[in-house]
Amino acid sequence: MRKTTITIKDIARQLGISKSTVSRALSGHSDINEETKKRVLELATRLEYQPNIIAVNLKQQRTNTIGVIIPETVNRFFAKAVGGIQHAANLAGFNVIICQSDESLVTEKKNLQALLASRVDGLLVSVSGETDHFDHFETVINKGMPIVFFDRVVESFAVSQVISNNYDISKEATQHLIKQGCRRIAIIAGPQHLSNSRNRFRGYLDALKEADIPLQERLILHSNFKLVRVGEFARYLATLKEKPDAVFAINDMAALEMMHIFKNMGLKIPDDIAIVGFNNEAICKYVDPPLSSIEHPADELGKMAAELLIGQITKGEAMAMRHCINSRLVIRGSSYRQTT
């Protein structure tokens, strides 16, 4: 393959100087004769010299690479987050390796091992939907590996975390439904071993409590992030003699699936059942009625997480920071009753 890789040795030989000097000229490091520096630089560009980053890494004991573990990129939230991460990382001269856990704990552990084996300088993690214990991360943290969690965080760890205001926004969404006259609000909640799902659920509960609306267990589905049980739940809800008059769903796909099923059953959205989703995917505005949802600044989350991590890696900032970035409720036809 690449037959003619040229190294500092080649430059040194051609210029009749030592490779130490070449190295110093190239890195612009210590005091060095302007003249020799210029000659080195000129020859380097003429030869299209590219430093061998692997050698640099070995010497430096750093890879300038951060590892990212996310559930899946087909989830638009994480696709956007990855965008933010990459921009921030590239700006700081870091590479990014992305692994997908596919919402599986086993895969998440494998990802972690793979990234450690690749000697990444730090880790950005959003936990899988299956992850109900966290010792694999604990081990890594105890070894001193810089790590920042975002969105699906592990609140108990004393490391930096970036989240959105799950509690507040869920409360706001629920209150919005209440204001539309809804009293029997079903919820598809996320796995309760994840703190962000718990916080969202709490927001829902508190909104009900403050409005003196009794909680109805049968209107609650604790789902993972897959859609498997959503259809089943929708059909179940429709059989109740006191049907729900609203659904608040953990993600847009679940919301859309429900809306689809309800519509097929002849139920009117939002008048029979109002619906609010989560993530504000591009699709929301194309369905009929358009789906209310919660807009997350996923790219901001990713960017912030990356910046925190890089600060930790390069400047050794050890303080565990918690950042919260606000989401926003986007009200559309699926939850807005003009008749009220």
Added chain:
Amino acid sequence: MRKTTITIKDIARQLGISKSTVSRALSGHSDINEETKKRVLELATRLEYQPNIIAVNLKQQRTNTIGVIIPETVNRFFAKAVGGIQHAANLAGFNVIICQSDESLVTEKKNLQALLASRVDGLLVSVSGETDHFDHFETVINKGMPIVFFDRVVESFAVSQVISNNYDISKEATQHLIKQGCRRIAIIAGPQHLSNSRNRFRGYLDALKEADIPLQERLILHSNFKLVRVGEFARYLATLKEKPDAVFAINDMAALEMMHIFKNMGLKIPDDIAIVGFNNEAICKYVDPPLSSIEHPADELGKMAAELLIGQITKGEAMAMRHCINSRLVIRGSSYRQTT
């Protein structure tokens, strides 16, 4: 940070043998005393020894990493392709670095430089919508870097390529519309400097020709993959005295945007205007009427491309292979006229 990284030297010292022997035991290489091998392996696991992959890479002059350049991960097609790539790569013990060009030529060039600087062993590329010349790739190919294009390929290059049957499937989709009674079929075509867009466009043209339907220039929009001009085009079409009776769109987002606008104008889908999209995003079935679209085996494409590349890297397979994986037309309510 990682204070106690343990190396083969440590193992060698503790066992009173040379690090050459340790290395050989670990890699299971040449003949080696079973007994010493066992002792080395045991100590290694006890010490949680992890080989320093950077050192291995430097020695081996290989990184076991492939670089990927795609337009954007928020595009579901590429998100799926990335999934296929990663599975195939991990299976073969390769790491993957993903870069997004954001449909920009400048960014694409930057990505290429970054990946070369990272010393990836090979490249997987799907070209940006803006890319109308290809010398940046040519340079890299001439240097002997293994490279495989997929989906948005550069047909003129003598390197391996993986595509779907763009021509056939576009022809089929157009013929389907014709069969529905459509005669004025508008098309949102992709950038014509990309061969896959050209092939799709050819499929459309040939279907019309074979059905003796005259081509109408004003029904054609050559767009890039962004949505900017789609709304404008939709409103323009609606002003024509002879409105189109069908639209074939380059991607689902464009199709949905059009459908949305037409519906707001009071046009009936599919009876006034039938619509077919491209990519078969999850949303297609949730809109009203459900959107006909073309299902791509994006993960298959990615997997195949990765396998070809890895074969080239590890076995030096130099033959330029062309693979074609068939897409599938999914007919839904947006293009199926029950009255015909």
Added chain:
DNA sequence: CTGAAAGCGCTTACAG
């Protein structure tokens, strides 16, 4: 301001 030397952690011909 520059060079010789050591070293990052590993692998692998070359002897024995």
Added chain:
DNA sequence: CTGAAAGCGCTTACAG
């Protein structure tokens, strides 16, 4: 079967 040595390409104290 094992060890000493060289080397992958770079950086950086240490002298001078």
